Each structure stands twice: as C-alpha cells, then as structure tokens.
Amino acid sequence: xxxxxRDQVRDWSERTYASLTVRxxxxxxxxxxxxxYGLAYFGFLLREFPHxxxxxxxxxxxxxxxxxxxxxxxxxxxxxxxxxxxLATTDDTRFELxxxxxxxxxxxxxxxxxxxFTSVAFMLVVTTFSARDVFLGDGSDNVLVLxxxxxxxxxxxxxxxxxxxxxxxxxxxAPASSRRLxxxxxxxxxxxxxxxxxxxxxxxxxxxxxxxxxIYGAAALxxxxxxxxxxxxxxxxxxxxxxxxxxxxxxxLIAGNALGTCVIxxxxxxxxxxxxxxxxxxxxxxxxLVLLLAMHLGIALLMGLPVFSAVMVIGDSVFLPDSFWxxxxxxxxxxxxxxxxxxxxxxxxGFDRGSIIWKGRxxxxxxxxxxxxxxxxxxxxxxx
Amino acid sequence: VPDEDLRRPxxxxxxxxxxxxxxxxxxxxTSRWSRVLLALxxxxxxxVTAAQLAVTFLESAPPNTLSRHYSAQLDWxxxxxxxxxxxxFAPDPQSANTTISARLRTGAGVVGPWIxxxxxxxxxxxxxxxxxxxxxNELRLAWGAYEGSTPGSARQVMLRQYLVNFVLQRxxxxxxxxxxxxxxxxxxxPMTLPDSSLPVSPSVRTxxxxxxxNEGSTRT
Numbered sequence: 001x002x003x004x005x006r007d008q009v010r011d012w013s014e015r016t017y018a019s020l021t022v023r024x025x026x027x028x029x030x031x032x033x034x035x036x037y038g039l040a041y042f043g044f045l046l047r048e049f050p051h052x053x054x055x056x057x058x059x060x061x062x063x064x065x066x067x068x069x070x071x072x073x074x075x076x077x078x079x080x081x082x083x084x085x086x087l088a089t090t091d092d093t094r095f096e097l098x099x100x101x102x103x104x105x106x107x108x109x110x111x112x113x114x115x116x117f118t119s120v121a122f123m124l125v126v127t128t129f130s131a132r133d134v135f136l137g138d139g140s141d142n143v144l145v146l147x148x149x150x151x152x153x154x155x156x157x158x159x160x161x162x163x164x165x166x167x168x169x170x171x172x173x174a175p176a177s178s179r180r181l182x183x184x185x186x187x188x189x190x191x192x193x194x195x196x197x198x199x200x201x202x203x204x205x206x207x208x209x210x211x212x213x214x215i216y217g218a219a220a221l222x223x224x225x226x227x228x229x230x231x232x233x234x235x236x237x238x239x240x241x242x243x244x245x246x247x248x249x250x251x252x253l254i255a256g257n258a259l260g261t262c263v264i265x266x267x268x269x270x271x272x273x274x275x276x277x278x279x280x281x282x283x284x285x286x287x288x289l290v291l292l293l294a295m296h297l298g299i300a301l302l303m304g305l306p307v308f309s310a311v312m313v314i315g316d317s318v319f320l321p322d323s324f325w326x327x328x329x330x331x332x333x334x335x336x337x338x339x340x341x342x343x344x345x346x347x348x349x350g351f352d353r354g355s356i357i358w359k360g361r362x363x364x365x366x367x368x369x370x371x372x373x374x375x376x377x378x379x380x381x382x383x384x
Numbered sequence: 385v386p387d388e389d390l391r392r393p394x395x396x397x398x399x400x401x402x403x404x405x406x407x408x409x410x411x412x413x414t415s416r417w418s419r420v421l422l423a424l425x426x427x428x429x430x431x432v433t434a435a436q437l438a439v440t441f442l443e444s445a446p447p448n449t450l451s452r453h454y455s456a457q458l459d460w461x462x463x464x465x466x467x468x469x470x471x472x473f474a475p476d477p478q479s480a481n482t483t484i485s486a487r488l489r490t491g492a493g494v495v496g497p498w499i500x501x502x503x504x505x506x507x508x509x510x511x512x513x514x515x516x517x518x519x520x521n522e523l524r525l526a527w528g529a530y531e532g533s534t535p536g537s538a539r540q541v542m543l544r545q546y547l548v549n550f551v552l553q554r555x556x557x558x559x560x561x562x563x564x565x566x567x568x569x570x571x572x573x574p575m576t577l578p579d580s581s582l583p584v585s586p587s588v589r590t591x592x593x594x595x596x597x598n599e600g601s602t603r604t
Binding site: 017020021043047048051054055059060061062063066069070073074075076080084127131134135136137138139142145146149185187188189190191192195196199200203206207210211214215217218219222223225226227228229233234236237238240241242243244245246247248256258301304305306307 | 411413414415418421422425426429430432433436437440441444445459463464465466467468469470471472473474475476477478479481502505506509510511512513514515516517518520521522524525526529538539542543545546547549550553575577578579
C-alpha cells in the first residue's frame with residue numbers, strides 16, 4: 001500500500017514536472033490577452049492623443065519636476081526610480097517621440113510582431129505612462145500595469161501572431177528534422193532554455209489567473225463591509241456620482257428603480273465573491289463569466305469606463321480554454337466559407353493566407369468527429 | 385533513467401494544433417547537468433511565482449498580522465509596480481458630490497472670478513462614451529489624494545503644487561499676467577435617497593489662499 005502510494009506520488013510529480021516544463025498552457029488565451037491589452041492601450045493612447053501634452057507632457061499639471069521629486073522621495077532602488085521617471089521629460093521632442101513609440105509598440109503587440117521584445121517594450125510603455133502621473137490612473141491603469149508585466153514573462157506571441165505565421169513558414173521551408181538532429185551540449189542547453197521559457201510562461205498564466213481572482217475576491221470582500229452594499233442602495237449612489245454620469249437620464253432611470261438597483265448590488269457582490277471559486281468548476285465558470293461580461297458592459301456604457309471594462313473582460317478571458325478559441329476560430333471560418341471568393345478577402349487582410357490558421361482548418365477537418373458542427377456545415381444548417 | 389517528458393504518449397485524440405509545426409517535439413535531455421540545470425531554473429521560477437502570489441494576496445487584503453509583520457518586505461516587492469487597490473466603490477461608494485471652484489489673484493491684487501472646475505469636467509464627460517482621464521480622473525483623484533495626505537507633509541506640498549498647476553492649466557489664459565495666488569472652494573452636496581426626508585444642505589469649504597512663488601512652488 002505504502003509503496004503504491006509512493007509510486008503514485010512520484011508518478012504525479014513526474015507528470016506535473018513534465019507538463020510544467022514542456023507543455024505551455026493557454027497559448028491562445030495568452031495571445032488573446034496580448035491582442036486585447038495591446039488594443040485597449042492603443043485605443044486609450046489614441047483617445048488621449050489631443051490631451052497628451054496636458055496629461056503627460058512637459059507642461060502637464062503633474063510636472064516633470066514633481067514626478068522626479070515623487071520618485072526621489074520614495075524608498076526604491078535607483079534603477080527603479082529611473083524606470084519610473086522615464087517619461088518625465090522636459091524635452092518636447094523626446095516626449096512626442098515617446099508617444100509615437102508607445103503607439104507603435106501597442107500596434108506591434110496586437111499584431112504579434114517580434115513579441116519577445118515587443119511584450120517587454122509594451123510593459124515599459126504601460127508602466128512609464130502610468131508612473132508619469134500616478135494620480136491620474138484608475139482601476140484600468142492598475143490592472144494594465146500588472147498584466148503588462150505578467151505578459152512580458154509569457155509566450156503570448158506563439159498563436160494568432162505574425163511571429164507564428166513567419167515561424168511556420170520558415171519551419172516548412174527547412175527540413176522538419178533538422179532541429180532534432182542537433183546534439184551535444186549546446187543543443188541541450190538550448191533545450192533547457194526552451195523549457196525554462198515554458199515554465200516562465202506557465203507561471204505567468206497562473207499569476208494572471210490568480211490576479212483576476214484576487215481582484216474579484218477583494219472587490220467583493222471590501223463591498224460586503226459597506227452599509228450601502230448591505231442595504232442594497234450602493235448602486236443608487238454609484239449612479240449619482242457626477243464624474244461617471246455619462247448618460248444622466250439613463251442613470252436616473254435605473255437609479256429610480258429601488259428594487260432593481262438592490263438586486264444589481266447584491267448580484268454584483270455575489271458574482272464577484274463566487275468567481276475565485278467558480279473558476280475551478282466546469283459549468284458555473286461560464287455562467288459567471290457571462291454575468292461578469294454583462295456587469296462590465298453596464299459599467300462601460302453607463303459610467304463611461306470602457307477601458308476599465310475592456311481590461312477586466314480581457315483578463316476574464318484567460319479562464320477560457322484553448323479549445324474555446326479554436327472552436328471560435330472554426331466557427332468564424334465556417335461562416336466565411338460559403339462566400340464565393342474568400343481568397344480575395346483573405347489576401348487583403350494578409351493575415352490568414354498561408355498562415356497557421358489556414359493549415360489548422362484543413363487539418364482539423366479530418367479530425368472532427370461525426371455530428372460535430374465543423375467546417376463541413378453551412379451556417380444555415382448549423383443549428384439544425 | 386527514462387526522460388520524464390517522453391513517459392506520456394503523445395495525445396493523438398487532441399485536434400492537431402495550428403502552429404504546432406513551429407514547435408517540434410522536445411529534444412531529450414540526456415546529460416545529468418542539463419536536467420539539474422532545468423530543475424534549478426524551474427524551482428527558482430516557481431519560488432518567485434509563489435512569492436508574487438503571496439504578495440498579491442497580502443497587498444489586496446486588509447492590514448493583518450502577517451502583512452504588518454512583513455510590511456517592509458511587502459513594500460520592497462510591491463512598490464511601485466505591484467500595487468493592489470481593489471476597493472472599487474467599496475466599502476461604500478461616495479455619497480456626496482464634490483464641486484471644486486478656483487480663482488486667481490494677480491500681482492496687482494486683482495482677484496478673478498470663481499470658476500467651477502468640476503463643471504468643465506462634467507460637461508466634457510457628458511455623452512462621451514470614452515471620457516478622457518483628464519476630465520474623469522485628474523481633478524477627482526488629485527483632490528482626493530490632497531485631502532487624504534497628512535497636513536504639512538512633503539506629499540501634501542507636492543499635491544498642492546499639482547492642484548495649482550492644474551488650476552493654472554485650466555483657467556489661466558495665455559495673455560494673463562503673472563499670478564500670485566490661487567484659492568479653492570470645495571462644495572460638498574450629499575446625495576439623498578428618494579425616500580429620505582432629510583434636508584440637503586451643501587457644505588462649503590473655502591481654502592486659504594495659496595501663494596505662488598517665483599520658482600514654481602507654493603506656500604500657504
């Protein structure tokens with residue numbers, strides 16, 4: 001008995017170690033995060049483009065001098081202070097160039113171009129913009145700073161990226177076994193590096209998932225201490241905060257319904273509280289993800305916080321398995337298939353043709369079991 | 385010793401993974417040193433991850449025995465990039481609206497009119513599906529941070545300068561002369577529930593003049 005248990009433990013730890021070192025998890029999930037956060041920050045920087053000077057420029061209210069003084073007074077290492085104040089410049093040209101650089105980095109992040117470097121640059125962009133005036137940022141900036149750091153440790157460029165497209169091309173061109181034939185100390189060292197990258201990626205994905213759970217868990221547990229969340233009037237107050245009244249008549253309409261706002265307040269607390277535990281379940285997880293999506297849509301529209309909502313929804317998506325994204329891709333492609341000349345469309349986008357996505361579809365067609373909705377089904381008969 | 389990752393047969397039931405071809409099957413680690421190296425690196429990454437998760441949790445939780453005991457270490461790790469603040473409208477959302485007005489004084493002693501800064505922000509936020517941080521956050525958070533800072537602290541002096549710069553940025557015209565003073569007036573209007581019969585009376589707080597010094601600093 002004891003020997004059996006010991007064998008089982010050894011077996012389990014060996015399998016865990018093997019999957020930790022050679023199986024990168026959520027490659028699609030992390031790619032979706034990369035695209036989503038890249039888009040969110042790109043949109044944010046575009047939105048603030050007319051206000052960039054007033055918010056972060058040399059003439060900003062939180063002046064470069066104040067930013068430097070703030071960092072100096074902090075108890076940090078010198079290199080962190082330098083990093084923190086990287087954007088706090090009095091030089092207009094340098095600031096404008098930094099802004100252009102930030103936009104380019106966000107675009108490269110969305111496309112997945114040289115992601116190893118781009119993801120680190122994205123982290124630099126998000127952290128330095130946030131640190132330029134730390135009193136300017138809301139929850140969206142806080143989440144984005146954390147996620148951009150975590151993503152820099154992940155292999156978020158291996159799917160849905162220009163990198164993966166290029167790699168699959170070059171791999172096709174080279175003899176498939178060329179890499180495996182390599183032996184010797186250097187080849188082993190390269191393999192150790194590759195597996196270490198996998199470990200770091202898996203760690204990053206775990207940290208991102210835990211971060212989302214901590215956000216929701218903490219948000220819920222802070223709320224349950226509040227009188228207004230207890231008596232169900234919290235939503236009434238939230239909807240009357242002038243800074244967040246984008247559509248006052250709509251806010252008033254909802255705030256005027258005492259029962260409705262009470263239900264929303266309680267539902268918000270319970271959904272947030274349940275989320276960290278529900279992610280370990282198979283079905284409840286999806287129910288809560290949909291409810292959270294609805295909650296964030298409401299926040300985005302009613303309170304004028306679209307970036308915050310987008311950042312949270314994208315973070316939630318880390319809990320969707322890769323099979324979900326693959327199925328979504330198949331559905332999207334099968335919807336596009338009946339079109340007479342898809343090649344022209346694909347060519348223009350330049351993204352699908354000859355890429356991994358295209359190959360994936362062709363191969364997948366053989367692997368789909370009978371009766372599953374797949375590429376063979378037309379949209380009209382899909383639900384039949 | 386069998387290679388650990390080849391013990392498991394490849395999962396043939398799984399759909400072929402698009403892009404798989406870019407990542408060939410792992411090379412066997414045959415030598416002892418490479419296995420030890422990988423184990424060490426993996427252990428280090430796992431340890432850092434565990435520490436990060438612990439810090440994430442303790443920074444998000446209310447101050448407790450554990451976080452107070454390790455507050456120096458927590459700050460060392462979490463500042464400035466891993467700050468956690470998830471009190472989103474909690475424990476209670478604000479139950480009063482704040483209106484902040486400002487006026488300027490010139491060198492000749494001429495005092496300008498009160499200008500409602502928050503009204504400018506509210507007007508900008510209204511019907512904008514994606515309001516700017518400059519209208520939705522800047523004054524709100526600057527004032528909140530100023531109010532929350534210790535009177536007389538270096539932090540409060542910096543935040544005072546921030547507010548002054550903000551006021552000058554917003555209402556000082558380009559043709560205006562040099563200003564010598566800034567004054568803020570903060571009007572707080574409590575929100576009342578529809579069934580409440582309590583009378584609503586805004587409280588007005590007029591701050592002392594902040595004297596602008598030549599070198600871009602202020603004093604009270």
